Amino acid sequence: MQNQKPRAPLSTSRDRLGEFLDSPEERMELLVRIMDALPVSITYVNPRQCYVFSNKTCEKWFGRCLDDIRGRHVSDVLGPELYEEARFGVESALAGKAVSYERSVPFRDGALQRIATSFIPHKDARGELRGFFTLEVDVTYLNECKQTEEKLQTSHQQLLDIIEFLPDATFVIDRERRVIAWNRAIETMTGLRKSEILGRGDFAYAVPFYGRPRPILIDLVMNDRIDLEECYDFIERKGNTVFGEVLVPNAYEGKGAYLWGTASPLFDVKGDIIGAIQSIRDITDRKRARDALLESERQLRNLSAQLLRAHEEERKRIARELHDSTGQSLAALKFYVDNALNMKERGKPDEMANCLDRMVPLIRNAIEEARRIYMGLRPSILDDLGIIATIQWYCREVQKTCPKTNILERIDVQEDKIPEDIKIVIFRLVQESLNNIIKYGKAERVTISLVSTSSAIELIVQDNGVGFDLDAYLHTENRNRGLGLAGMRERMELSGGTFSIQSIIGEGTTIRAVWPVSVRECDARPCRASSYEPP
Structure with a gap:
C-alpha cells in the first residue's frame, strides 16, 4: 500500500534491540518469553530427534511439563501413532526440506482438533x-478466533448502522478524542460530511457548532476538570451522563438553533473509558413554544392585573359620578321635600306647590344622570335597536364632546347577520378606539367601517392622528392606558376573531378586527354612510 511505511532492515532492528539488551543471555531470555506468550506450539529438535527446546504452549498440547519434554525423543513424546503421522515431516526436515500440512489430532480431553504443522530445517x-x-497451530482455534472477530466486526457494523440511522444527531469519539462515528442527522445539522470529520481530533467536532475548536459537552465525560458551566444555559450530570442545553448560532449552516445534548462515556470489558458518545436534539420549536407560553402567562398576569385595576377605576368613577351628580340631585330633592312637608303642616299650599315645581327639573336631571351612567356601562340601545344604531348613537355622543374631530361611519352589513355574542365586542372596540383617539391621537378625521364579506365580518377604525411606536408600546410593562390594546386583543380572542393594529408616527393608526362567519350569515345590504361634521 502507498501509505504503508517500509519495514526497517533486520540488522537495524537487531541494532535497536541491542541498545536495550546488553548480553546475548538477555536477548535469549526475551526471545523465550516472546515464544512462551504465543498460542503456537514451538519446538526445536536436534538431528537425533530429541527435543532441545519447547515453549509453554507445548505443556498444554502434550500434557507434559517442559522438563519432561526436553531431551526426550520425538517418538517418546508423541507416541507411536502420532509419530508415524509426523514421520514424513521429521524426515523431510532432517533432509533439509521444509514442509507444512494439516492433520486432525485428538487432544487429551478427547476433542479432535485440526492442526497445521510446519517443519523448518535449521542450518x-x-x-x-x-x-x-516445528510450529503447530490449532486451526480450529484460529477459525473460532476468526469467527469471533467476524462476529465482532458484524456487531461493530450493526452498531455503526444503528448510530447512522438514529433520528438524533449523534457522533462518537475515541480515547484520543478522534471522531469515529458521525451519523446522517448530524451531517444535516452541521453541513459537514462524515468523510470530512472522521479520524479528526483536537476538538474538530466543535467547529461546525461554534466556529472554532473548543471543549463541548462530550468532553465533560472524558475529563471532569473541564468547566463548561458558563457555556451552557443548562447543564446537569446524572451518574456518568451529562445533559446540557444551549443556543448554538452556527447550527444548520448559520441559521442557529437551540440544542439539547446528552453525552455518556463508553467502557471496555475492564471498565476503562475508551471513548464517548453524544446525541444532540434540536429543541428550537419546543423552546420557542415554551417561551411563547411563558410570555402568554406573563401577558395573562398583566391583563388580570389590568382588569382588576380597570374594575376598581370603574367603581371609583361610578361612585364619583353618583356622588357628584345623582347624589347632589337627591340631596336637593330631600331638601325640597322637607320644605314641602313643612309648608303643608303650616297650611301654606302655594309655597308647597312652589317647592314641588322646583323638584321637577331636579328629578329630570337625576334621571338623565342615571341614564348617562348606565349607558356608559352597557347602552340599552344595543339591546333595543342593535349594534348599527348603537355605533351611530355613540359617534354622535363623541362628536358632541369633540366637535373638532370629523367622525365618518361606513356600515355595509345587515343587523340580523351579525351574531349576538359579538355585538357587544364590536361596541367595546369602537368605544375603546375612539377613547384612545380623543385622548392620545389628536386626529382630525376618524373613519369607522363595519362591513361583511363572503366569509367574515370586518371592523376597521382608522384615524389620521399622531400615531405611536407599536413595538415600544407592546414591550412597555407599565402602561397607564387602562386595558388598551391588550384588552382589545383579549376580547377578540375570546369572541373567536382576529385583531391587528398598524400605526405610523405622524400618519395615524388603523385597527382591524375580523370575525369569520358562514356565507349564509354574511348577505350584505346596500352601503350606508353618514358623517358628523364639526359645527
Missing part, C-alpha cells in the same frame, strides 16, 4: 544441518 553458516523447528 548453520556452513550449510550443515543443526536441527529443525
